[in-house]
Amino acid sequence: MSNAPRHRLPGDRAPAAEVGRILRVDHAGEFGAVRIYRGQLDVLGRGRDAGEIRRMAEAEQRHLAAFEKLLRERRVRPTLLQPLWSIAGYALGAATALLGERAAMACTVAVEEVIDEHYRDQAERLAGEEPELTKTILAFRADEIAHRDIAIAQGAEETAGFDLFGAAIKTGSRLAIWLSTRL
């Protein structure tokens, strides 16, 4: 993705259409994150990790609110797949939580690793062209990395089949990104 040919020179402004796609997919991702944590909290809301999950969920709400504002300001429509992400995100959160607290944390690690790469690629593409948006994306990226670290500290990697489990969730997350960029 990041080695796709570029037809712009450094310093050229990112075309509005490209910025629109970036905002759309990021809004979709943060919406999905909110739904994942909602699903986790409905299952684990009284469990050992409820406090950590709630704090991460609050960060995702802030991220989502920021992208909602940006969509409005730049007149970008949200993804058509939002109803699907509402269900899929919630189901992923609830299903992993039903497997236990560590599996829920393993889900967080997988999703956040994908988002970390995704935001890093976007920040590279936007650098110099959209300084404010780049700053926002990098700040959110730092939050996502912190979420991954919290999840690891809570024992995510002790989940049975952690690698396979994480790989499946990453594939799903990448597919969701691909689709939300296009639809």
Ligand SMILES: [Fe+2]
């Ligand atoms: Fe987020």
Ligand SMILES: [Fe+2]
């Ligand atoms: Fe996060």
